[in-house]
Amino acid sequence: MAVSANTIAPKNVRDLLENLAPLGQIDGVRDYLLADCQGRVLARKPGSFWKEDVAAACARDVAQVGEIFSLLTSADATEKVLDFRFEGSLLLVWDWGGAYLVALCGHDVNHSIARMTVNVIKEELRKDRRFKGYFAPPSGGDESLLTEQHLGKELYRYVAALKQT
Amino acid sequence: MALVGDLKDLNIATLVQLNCVEKNTAELTVSARKGPATVFFNKGEIVHATYSGERGEDALYRILSLAEGEFRVTAVTEVPDRTIFTSWESLLLEGMRVIDETERGKARIAESVGEELDDTPEIEGYVLASEKGEVIATNRSDDGEKLAAAAVLLAWKGEGVASRMVLGEMSILALLTEKDMTFFADCGRVLAAIIAKKSTASEQLYGLVDSVRRKLKYCELTQASQGPEIIP
Numbered sequence: 035m036a037v038s039a040n041t042i043a044p045k046n047v048r049d050l051l052e053n054l055a056p057l058g059q060i061d062g063v064r065d066y067l068l069a070d071c072q073g074r075v076l077a078r079k080p081g082s083f084w085k086e087d088v089a090a091a092c093a094r095d096v097a098q099v100g101e102i103f104s105l106l107t108s109a110d111a112t113e114k115v116l117d118f119r120f121e122g123s124l125l126l127v128w129d130w131g132g133a134y135l136v137a138l139c140g141h142d143v144n145h146s147i148a149r150m151t152v153n154v155i156k157e158e159l160r161k162d163r164r165f166k167g168y169f170a171p172p173s174g175g176d177e178s179l180l181t182e183q184h185l186g187k188e189l190y191r192y193v194a195a196l197k198q199t
Numbered sequence: 200m201a202l203v204g205d206l207k208d209l210n211i212a213t214l215v216q217l218n219c220v221e222k223n224t225a226e227l228t229v230s231a232r233k234g235p236a237t238v239f240f241n242k243g244e245i246v247h248a249t250y251s252g253e254r255g256e257d258a259l260y261r262i263l264s265l266a267e268g269e270f271r272v273t274a275v276t277e278v279p280d281r282t283i284f285t286s287w288e289s290l291l292l293e294g295m296r297v298i299d300e301t302e303r304g305k306a307r308i309a310e311s312v313g314e315e316l317d318d319t320p321e322i323e324g325y326v327l328a329s330e331k332g333e334v335i336a337t338n339r340s341d342d343g344e345k346l347a348a349a350a351v352l353l354a355w356k357g358e359g360v361a362s363r364m365v366l367g368e369m370s371i372l373a374l375l376t377e378k379d380m381t382f383f384a385d386c387g388r389v390l391a392a393i394i395a396k397k398s399t400a401s402e403q404l405y406g407l408v409d410s411v412r413r414k415l416k417y418c419e420l421t422q423a424s425q426g427p428e429i430i431p
Contacts, residue, residue, distance in 0.1 A: 088363055095360045102352050103374045103381070106345070111376040118360060119405075121367030125360065138364070180352075188205075188267060189355055192332055195348035 042076050046164055050077040053158050054135070056151050062143030064123070069093035069134045070168070071100070073179060076133065096136055098179045100129050104171075105196050115149075128152050133168035202272040211265050212291060218272065219243045219287040226275050229268045232330065232355060234362075236262045239278040245290055246281045255282035256290065263294035264301065264388075266331060301388070309335040309389060312411055316393065321404060323379065324394040326350065327415075335389065350390035353383045371408055375401070382408040386415030 042050070050068060057066050058079055067078035073094035075086075082089065099116060107114070118125035126148065128135040135152060159165045182190040206214075206229065215238065218225055222243030229236040236250040238259065248259040283290070309327040313336035316325045326337040328347035337343035357369040374381045380401065382393045391411055395404050 084364070091363050092360060095356050095363070099353060099356050099372070102349055102356070106349055106381065107374065107376060108378075111378065113375075113377045115375045117371075117373040117375060118357060118366075118369060119371040119373070120361060120369050123366055125364075125366070185352075189352060192348040192351050195332065195344055196352065198345055 047077050049162070050159075050165070051080060053155055054079070056155060057135075057137060057148075060143065060148055060151055062140040063148065064138045064140065066135065066137040067093065069097060069136065071097055071132050071134070071171075072177065073097035092136065093134070094179065094184075096125075096127050096134050098184070100127070100134055101179050102196065103129070128156070130156065130169050131171040201274075204270055206266060206268050206270060209270075211263055211270075212295070214270060214272065215245065215263070215287070215291065219245065223272075224275060224278065225272050226278075227270060227272050229262065229265055229270045231262075231265050231268045232358065236265060236268075238262060239275070241278045241281075243287070245283050245285075245287045247279045247283060256285065259283060259290060260294050260297045263291070264298045305329075305388060306335060308415060312336070312391075312414055313338070316411070319407065321395050321407070322393060323396060326392040328390045328392070330354075330388055330390065332390075339394075346392040347390070350383050350392045354385045354390055357383075357385065370412060371405065373405070373408075380404060384408055384412040386412045389415045391415065 054066060054068060054077065057063055065079050065082050065084060067082065067084070067089055068076045070076055073090075073096070075089050075093045078084065078089055084092065096116070100114075103114070103116065114129035116125075116127035116129060118127070122141070124139045124141060124143065126137045126139055126143075135155070137148065139148070156169075160169055180190075180193045180196075185193065211229070214227060218227065218240045220243070223240050224242055225240050227238040227240070231250065233251040236258070237248065238245060239247040245259065248255065248262055250258040250262050253261060285293075313325065313327060316322050317338060324337075324339045324346075326339055326343045326346040327335045328350050329335060330351070332344075332347045332351040334343045334347050337346075339346060353372055357372050361367060361369045369385060372383045375397070377397065379397050380395045382391070382395070382404070384391045384393075391408070393408055393411070
């Protein structure tokens with residue numbers, strides 16, 4: 035099963051995959067995964083063509099980008115979508131505060147349908163107490179992904195400028 | 200034994216000069232943002248260079264403008280087919296001239312694009328920054344440096360995602376909230392951060408940001424061979 039067993043219970047993963055399944059039915063959506071705000075893969079599309087290490091690295095990158103953006107935007111923004119545009123594809127990322135839903139799409143994807151579908155998924159998951167943590171911003175105790183250890187010396191020096199008020 | 204270090208401690212021109220004066224047969228590699236940059240020396244002559252899809256003298260001039268990245272110099276016994284035939288002294292002189300022109304041209308082009316963004320009512324704010332995060336043009340006096348720093352980090356992260364997932368070059372990275380849209384574009388040697396109100400048609404804004412990106416990127420390509428040019 036496409037999951038990090040250390041992060042989430044198998045039953046929860048099955049339920050998650052069931053909840054996320056409508057995303058895979060949208061024309062233009064090629065692959066998807068759900069990661070937590072620490073960049074750990076919680077669940078990904080069954081039969082995903084991303085290798086596990088690629089999915090993990092992508093989840094980490096996305097979580098870092100999410101953290102960078104959180105330092106730029108006001109805390110009261112309730113709907114945050116990251117849109118990576120590449121030559122032949124889009125990577126759409128819905129930032130739920132405590133988790134990121136990542137979908138690899140073609141440029142032909144219908145954004146409105148994707149948005150509506152994700153809203154339905156989000157509302158269904160929000161009702162489930164097991165997934166409550168996905169919709170809360172990370173608490174102060176959570177480890178930042180913008181450390182020198184994560185970014186390397188060269189990039190880390192930009193974090194100080196980014197954190198200036 | 201390999202010589203390893205950081206370009207912040209030893210600049211690229213000095214490294215090249217060192218290998219030439221010492222008449223080394225060696226490979227110099229730099230871990231640059233756009234991938235590895237490589238220069239080969241044969242008995243002190245620069246014979247081949249590759250960087251970001253370019254090779255020969257064009258690649259070398261771009262490598263000479265690198266200011267950041269870890270480097271490694273390794274002695275080799277064989278070098279690739281020769282693509283560079285000019286003496287190293289002339290190459291370094293021409294390289295410095297190209298860098299100087301590029302820097303001046305970059306500032307002029309950024310100023311021109313900045314004026315265009317100033318005149319676009321949908322745009323609330325913008326920052327054009329160098330690859331090193333230095334602000335070149337902005338209308339955000341309060342958070343310009345912060346946006347420039349974010350642009351550098353996001354350019355690196357975007358490239359990371361692109362290369363790992365084999366998605367090709369990233370053109371735009373946007374954050375969409377219910378209030379506004381923040382765009383980041385990697386325009387080659389210039390990074391752009393553009394903030395717009397959400398009320399504007401989003402595809403129109405993507406088009407505008409892409410047009411800025413293309414202008415800055417196109418100018419970068421033309422500068423290397425023809426000198427600075429401003430696209431009207």
